[in-house]
Amino acid sequence: MNLRIVRLSYWLIRLRWFAILGIFIAYYVAKHFLLITIEELPVYSIIAFLILLNVLSFSFLKYLQKSQIRKSLKNVKRIINFQISTDLIVLTVLLHFSGGVENPFIIYYIFHMIIGSIMLSTKESFLQTSFALMLLGSMTFLEYSGIIQHFPLQGFITSNMYNNLTYLACTGFIFISTSYFVVYITRTIIKQSEKHEAAYLQANAKLKQRDKVKNEYVMRVTHDIKGHITAIQSCISVLNEKLTGPLNPQQEDFVSRAHKRIQILNNFISDLLSITNKRLLLQSEKKYFSLKNSLEEVIKMTENSAQEKNISIIKNIDTSADNIYGEPSSIEEVLSNLIQNAIKYSPAGKLVLINVKDQHENVLIEVLDNGVGIPEYEIPYIFNEFYRASNVKANIKDGTGLGLAISKHIVEDHGGKIWVESIENFGTTFYLLLKKEM
Amino acid sequence: MNKNKILIIDDDVDLLASTKLFLESKKYEVETAINSKIGLGILKTFHPDLIILDIMMDTNLEGFNFLNELKSDDNFKETPIIMSTGMAKSIGVNMRAAVEDIESLPKTKFIDKSGDWEELLEAIKELL
Numbered sequence: 001m002n003l004r005i006v007r008l009s010y011w012l013i014r015l016r017w018f019a020i021l022g023i024f025i026a027y028y029v030a031k032h033f034l035l036i037t038i039e040e041l042p043v044y045s046i047i048a049f050l051i052l053l054n055v056l057s058f059s060f061l062k063y064l065q066k067s068q069i070r071k072s073l074k075n076v077k078r079i080i081n082f083q084i085s086t087d088l089i090v091l092t093v094l095l096h097f098s099g100g101v102e103n104p105f106i107i108y109y110i111f112h113m114i115i116g117s118i119m120l121s122t123k124e125s126f127l128q129t130s131f132a133l134m135l136l137g138s139m140t141f142l143e144y145s146g147i148i149q150h151f152p153l154q155g156f157i158t159s160n161m162y163n164n165l166t167y168l169a170c171t172g173f174i175f176i177s178t179s180y181f182v183v184y185i186t187r188t189i190i191k192q193s194e195k196h197e198a199a200y201l202q203a204n205a206k207l208k209q210r211d212k213v214k215n216e217y218v219m220r221v222t223h224d225i226k227g228h229i230t231a232i233q234s235c236i237s238v239l240n241e242k243l244t245g246p247l248n249p250q251q252e253d254f255v256s257r258a259h260k261r262i263q264i265l266n267n268f269i270s271d272l273l274s275i276t277n278k279r280l281l282l283q284s285e286k287k288y289f290s291l292k293n294s295l296e297e298v299i300k301m302t303e304n305s306a307q308e309k310n311i312s313i314i315k316n317i318d319t320s321a322d323n324i325y326g327e328p329s330s331i332e333e334v335l336s337n338l339i340q341n342a343i344k345y346s347p348a349g350k351l352v353l354i355n356v357k358d359q360h361e362n363v364l365i366e367v368l369d370n371g372v373g374i375p376e377y378e379i380p381y382i383f384n385e386f387y388r389a390s391n392v393k394a395n396i397k398d399g400t401g402l403g404l405a406i407s408k409h410i411v412e413d414h415g416g417k418i419w420v421e422s423i424e425n426f427g428t429t430f431y432l433l434l435k436k437e438m
Numbered sequence: 439m440n441k442n443k444i445l446i447i448d449d450d451v452d453l454l455a456s457t458k459l460f461l462e463s464k465k466y467e468v469e470t471a472i473n474s475k476i477g478l479g480i481l482k483t484f485h486p487d488l489i490i491l492d493i494m495m496d497t498n499l500e501g502f503n504f505l506n507e508l509k510s511d512d513n514f515k516e517t518p519i520i521m522s523t524g525m526a527k528s529i530g531v532n533m534r535a536a537v538e539d540i541e542s543l544p545k546t547k548f549i550d551k552s553g554d555w556e557e558l559l560e561a562i563k564e565l566l
Binding site: 229231234235237238241243262 | 459460463552553554
């Protein structure tokens with residue numbers, strides 16, 4: 001609602017630039033093509049005045065937007081009222097110098113009434129309409145009674161109408177009824193649309209609130225589950241490590257199975273907690289940090305799993321792409337997800353290549369592997385929560401389907417982009433575009 | 439060579455029992471405490487070389503409160519501490535930033551309570 005008013009105020013200012021241009025064109029056409037005589041000085045004065053009004057309104061609006069929003073909303077409404085009233089006065093003056101009530105442009109009062117009805121309250125709209133009708137009526141009366149001079153549109157209107165009482169009465173009646181009717185219809189339509197907008201906003205807010213409650217619930221439950229799982233894992237580890245003495249081969253086999261499964265479950269819960277948290281946006285302490293250091297840290301952490309599969313990690317880091325703005329531990333989480341995936345889905349003995357390129361305002365990180373790849377039709381889904389590509393589900397059981405979803409959340413929270421190119425059975429490249437500056 | 443002494447403070451008895459067994463198998467001398475109050479008591483007699491401290495116990499900040507008491511005691515303020523939490527990485531709360539205000543934490547490490555002993559063992563080796 002607030003934003004709508006501000007948007008409309010700018011729209012009004014834009015409209016006025018067209019109006020100024022319109023006045024100029026109308027004047028030019030009337031004078032040079034229709035050969036109608038119109039007073040020159042008032043027209044130019046009015047154009048100059050309108051330009052001034054528009055520039056002032058624009059700067060004032062900008063100023064209000066910068067200052068406190070709540071306070072300024074009333075002021076924005078005031079500006080709109082002031083602008084519409086001023087426009088009505090300007091139109092009246094312009095009409096007065098160009099034929100008064102005889103000028104067909106009197107229909108333009110209706111425009112102002114519609115614009116007013118869109119932007120103002122019902123009461124204000126009717127007040128502005130009455131003000132417009134009062135201006136037109138006063139001008140007509142003053143010209144009719146000879147108190148002010150009538151400027152006829154010579155060459156256009158051949159007989160005088162401004163002092164024809166029957167004409168004035170008929171035109172007046174039609175004009176007044178049309179005006180109020182137009183305002184009534186416009187207000188009805190606007191109120192309907194405002195009602196819809198409010199209902200939509202309310203529904204949206206409710207949904208967001210519910211989502212938040214749901215996420216908090218998931219987080220609490222997951223955290224409680226994690227406590228138990230961690231304890232179970234620890235207890236099974238006692239058996240698995242044979243700290244209490246040897247097990248027979250069958251016992252050992254089953255304990256080892258249980259131990260593996262509990263590890264997978266624990267990773268899954270950690271990821272679930274992480275993504276729920278990302279949705280609740282609890283964190284984000286962004287600062288400038290060294291991408292190179294972070295990357296080296298992550299590579300060091302993944303070294304073990306790389307060595308196990310005899311995979312070499314090769315990195316090319318553009319030295320000018322080092323300092324970036326963001327939350328280091330989150331970015332490290334993304335890098336770790338991508339590098340660990342590359343290792344996990346590569347056959348033994350292959351290479352994982354990491355390139356960091358400077359791209360002016362951004363840094364592009366590429367993580368390339370010669371792994372199993374992703375089937376083409378599944379590429380659009382791999383950043384979805386809980387999604388795992390069909391060709392890895394069967395072979396590699398410890399994926400949670402959350403790593404890439406978390407990464408995407410993080411990257412988007414940093415105003416960056418993440419995407420993937422992949423050829424099945426050939427390899428995958430993940431691209432990570434991060435902003436250098438705030 | 440004297441065995442290194444480790445005090446574990448955690449409100450999960452199962453985790454305490456199993457971790458104690460594991461660390462003992464790695465030739466550490468281990469004592470456990472179920473809350474920070476008992477932990478403070480054991481501290482005075484046991485004089486650990488390292489403390490593994492759960493952050494969220496009865497209250498969300500029990501671990502931090504214990505840490506504050508510890509660091510105000512001249513006898514223990516140099517004792518290395520491993521802060522373990524179920525939430526550090528997963529919740530993304532920057533634990534280090536949360537305590538850096540308290541300064542004077544020369545030897546502190548944060549790990550995610552995951553039941554992964556390797557990570558714990560590495561952290562212990564790093565600090566001792």
